[in-house]
Amino acid sequence: MPYVFITHLERVMDANKDLKGGIAVHGVTINNLRFADDIDLSSSSLQEATQLLNEQGKRLGLVINKAKTQTMVFGNNNIDQPEKIDDYTLENVTWFTYLGSVFTYDNHCSQYLWTRIGKATEVTKSIENI
Numbered sequence: 495m496p497y498v499f500i501t502h503l504e505r506v507m508d509a510n511k512d513l514k515g516g517i518a519v520h521g522v523t524i525n526n527l528r529f530a531d532d533i534d535l536s537s538s539s540l541q542e543a544t545q546l547l548n549e550q551g552k553r554l555g556l557v558i559n560k561a562k563t564q565t566m567v568f569g570n571n572n573i574d575q576p577e578k579i580d581d582y583t584l585e586n587v588t589w590f591t592y593l594g595s596v597f598t599y600d601n602h603c604s605q606y607l608w609t610r611i612g613k614a615t616e617v618t619k620s621i622e623n624i
Contacts, residue, residue: 506550
């Protein structure tokens with residue numbers, strides 16, 4: 495059954511490949527990151543990205559888990575109008591962790607550094623007991 499989910503998710507993401515915005519890497523624009531069922535979208539229009547993802551997902555029987563979905567606007571910790579999916583207001587956050595890396599709205603890396611230092615300290619203390 496996971497193959498059906500992955501195939502449907504690929505179709506949904508193919509529909510989102512034309513979103514405006516994203517990051518250019520060697521001339522290729524990347525507007526989403528995916529790992530398993532986690533999706534990070536990068537777009538110049540938050541509303542366009544979430545609506546398109548929601549509509550395409552519903553068309554194929556996939557539903558966004560609204561309780562686990564959050565938004566973050568880089569460069570601004572407040573947004574004028576919070577994003578909604580089906581009358582559910584999504585939480586706008588100032589930082590989140592994705593695959594072990596910490597991202598913040600202001601691209602400040604101190605949170606990430608403190609997280610890495612904390613993990614290194616834990617490992618060092620566990621080695622002392624050997």
